[in-house]
Amino acid sequence: MLxxxxxxxxxxFAFIKKYHRHHGSPRGWKFGIGVNDGEKVxxxxxxxxxxxxxxxDGYTVEVTRCCTNGMVxxxxxxxxxxxxxxxxxxYRRLITYTLKSEPGTSLVAxxxxxxxxxxxxxxxxxxRPRVDTHPTEQKQLWEAV
Numbered sequence: 001m002l003x004x005x006x007x008x009x010x011x012x013f014a015f016i017k018k019y020h021r022h023h024g025s026p027r028g029w030k031f032g033i034g035v036n037d038g039e040k041v042x043x044x045x046x047x048x049x050x051x052x053x054x055x056x057d058g059y060t061v062e063v064t065r066c067c068t069n070g071m072v073x074x075x076x077x078x079x080x081x082x083x084x085x086x087x088x089x090x091y092r093r094l095i096t097y098t099l100k101s102e103p104g105t106s107l108v109a110x111x112x113x114x115x116x117x118x119x120x121x122x123x124x125x126x127x128r129p130r131v132d133t134h135p136t137e138q139k140q141l142w143e144a145v
Contacts, residue, residue, distance in 0.1 A: 002042070002074060004081050007034030012044040016067045022099075026064035031089070033081050035074050043068035045078040047086065047094070055095060061086050063096035066106075075106035083110075083144035094144040100137055107142050115141045 007015075012032040013025035028048035035043040043066070050062040063082055068074040079096075086094045098104050100117060107114075120138040 002035050002037060002071070002077055004077065005034040005036050005041070007032045007041065007044055009046075011041070012046055012065075015041060015044045016046070016065050019069050020065065020067045023065065028064065030061055031085060033078055033085065035068075035071075035077050035081075037071060042071035043074035043078055045082050047082055050095065051097075055093075059091055060093040060095060061089075061091045063094065066096070076109040079106055079110040079112060079144070086144070096142050097139040098142065100140055102140075104140060104142065110144075112142045112144050115143050117141070 009029045009032060012034065015034075016023070016025045026046055026048055030047045030049065032047070033045045034041050045063060045067075046065040047061050048064045050056045050060050051064070055062070063079070066075055066078055068078075083094050095115075096107070096112075097118070098107070100120070104112075104114065118139045118141055
């Protein structure tokens, strides 16, 4: 049986480094949630400041990583818990992004709604060169409701 648990930033980031398919650990941290199977951690969620500046209004928080070892229902449990935690902390909005190629099944199962698609692309600019280490395909924007 899956159980939610507190998790430290260090533990969550180590789990993400080991299991996430296409991203490393995020830059920031507002809070994190773990889920275990009674013996070991099988998933983590990290929430932080919104990456898009226009959403960073002080009342919006973003799920910047949701990562599991493949345990069934762990993502849905984490997404639901994240919205409950965000509301308890005074946030009015919780958002996240998925790759367009990802179905979002766990988000739908935990009551989130799809708001639309973003362009995706690279963060690299002539005035601020960067090396892309992440997928640059279109993203889907989701909101907890």
